[in-house]
Amino acid sequence: MKTKDVLDGLERECKQIGVKLVYDELQSEGGLCRAHDSYYVIINRRASAETRIRIIRDSLADIRRRERGTVSEAPADETLRAVHVESRSAGSDEPGAQ
Numbered sequence: 001m002k003t004k005d006v007l008d009g010l011e012r013e014c015k016q017i018g019v020k021l022v023y024d025e026l027q028s029e030g031g032l033c034r035a036h037d038s039y040y041v042i043i044n045r046r047a048s049a050e051t052r053i054r055i056i057r058d059s060l061a062d063i064r065r066r067e068r069g070t071v072s073e074a075p076a077d078e079t080l081r082a083v084h085v086e087s088r089s090a091g092s093d094e095p096g097a098q
Contacts, residue, residue: 003049003050003053004049006053007049007052007053007056010053010056010057010060011056013060014041014056014060017063018038018039019039019040019041019059019060019063020038020039020040020041021040021041021043021056022040022041022042022043023043023044023045024042024043024044024045025044025045025046026042026043026044026045028044029043029044029047029051029055030042030043030044030047030055031055031058031059032058032059032062032063039059039063041055041056041059043055043056
């Protein structure tokens with residue numbers, strides 16, 4: 001199958017399941033993003049067709065894992081809070097800590 005046909009098929013699949021594709025100027029290749037209960041695949045518009053295919057395939061696989069519940073989706077601020085608590089537990093910045 002031609003690269004363009006594969007890419008077209010993946011783009012159709014994204015549209016069918018409600019994943020929004022965004023092609024934009026990026027400093028990186030791009031990847032999967034989730035915002036407001038929607039999935040977005042953001043891709044550098046200068047990326048080759050092969051790179052676009054890889055990013056979309058990886059993103060769709062990640063979405064399937066998340067939907068099956070096999071990937072933990074801790075909110076970013078919860079993760080940051082855990083890191084902050086962990087760093088404070090070292091005691092060096094606690095009042096009265098020795």
